[in-house]
Every structure is written in C-alpha cells, then in structure tokens.
C-alpha cells in the first residue's frame with residue numbers, strides 16, 4: 001500500500017471511502033451536506049491517501065490549528081502557539097482493511113510531516129469512537145481535555161481532545 005499526497009483527482013474516491021466508513025463506524029457522525037468540503041476543508045494544509053492497486057483505501061490530513069475548536073485545549077496542554085501545532089483529521093481506513101497497520105502508517109506519515117515543520121499534532125475524537133481512541137492511545141497520544149461540538153446535526157458531539165507524542169526531533173518541547 002502506497003501512501004502519497006492527495007490530489008484533486010482523488011476527491012470522488014475519498015468521498016466513497018468516507019461513505020463506507022460512515023456506514024460502518026458512524027464517522028463522520030452526520031453525513032455532511034457537502035462531503036467534498038468535509039473531506040477537504042479550507043483549513044486543510046496537507047492530506048495523504050493510501051492507495052492499493054489503484055483503489056483509495058485510506059486517508060489522513062493535517063488542518064491549521066488557528067481556528068480549530070481544539071486550540072484552547074491544545075495550547076494549554078502543550079504551551080505552543082497555533083503555528084507550532086497541527087490538527088490531525090479525517091483519518092479513514094477502508095473497513096475491509098482494518099488492523100493491518102494502515103491507520104498506524106497514516107498517522108505516522110502525518111505526524112512526521114508535522115514534526116518536520118516544527119508542529120506538534122493534536123486532534124479531537126468523538127467519545128463513542130472506541131476503535132479510533134484505542135488506536136491513538138496505542139500510539140502514545142494523551143487525552144488532555146474534552147469539548148462539545150455543534151456540527152449542525154440533531155445533537156451536539158461530545159469529544160475528547162488528544163495531543164500526540166512529542167516528536168523525537170523537537171528537543172525541549174513539552
């Protein structure tokens with residue numbers, strides 16, 4: 001499985017992947033009115049896809065932290081400015097390809113890229129997303145706070161906020 005930068009040509013396949021994950025896992029919780037904008041929002045600074053024999057089987061992105069709901073918790077937990085943070089988001093693995101290390105590889109790809117840019121990763125995750133929570137915790141992410149998110153669905157979302165492990169090459173960071 002090849003992990004490579006996402007291009008505009010991947011959009012339809014990424015939406016298809018997101019639909020499979022939505023139906024299987026309830027992520028995203030509410031199917032967005034504009035799925036293209038959800039999987040590739042304006043705040044998305046970089047994104048990668050996992051491709052296997054021409055099929056998109058995974059996706060992960062980094063979003064700017066500046067306007068992100070996780071920012072207050074992330075700042076408090078890390079003592080970093082928005083420019084020194086990145087939000088890991090839109091992590092999706094094809095339901096037929098789970099527990100084969102793909103999620104781990106996608107997360108590493110995004111966090112390594114962020115670390116090279118001097119950014120530490122943060123994320124929010126719906127409290128019911130047990131598989132994702134187990135994945136982050138297995139990879140050393142630390143729960144630092146909670147928040148309530150109004151995404152325009154019938155109910156608000158209760159989220160945990162996590163910070164990623166300190167990148168190996170950022171000495172002195174908290």
Ligand SMILES: CC(C)(COP(=O)(O)OP(=O)(O)OC[C@H]1O[C@@H](n2cnc3c(N)ncnc32)[C@H](O)[C@@H]1OP(=O)(O)O)[C@@H](O)C(=O)NCCC(=O)NCCS
Nearest residue numbers: 025027092093098099100101102103104131132134135138
């Ligand atoms: C979360 C997700 C990306 C994990 O993808 P994956 O490719 O299955 O993960 P990996 O195979 O790399 O798992 C890495 C480790 O995480 C843990 N883990 C992953 N899925 C788990 C699960 N369902 N239950 C418990 N632990 C799990 C394990 O420790 C695993 O290592 P192991 O298989 O050697 O025991 C995938 O389940 C997914 O797409 N979920 C739905 C979308 C979602 O919730 N995205 C996050 C939104 S914030």
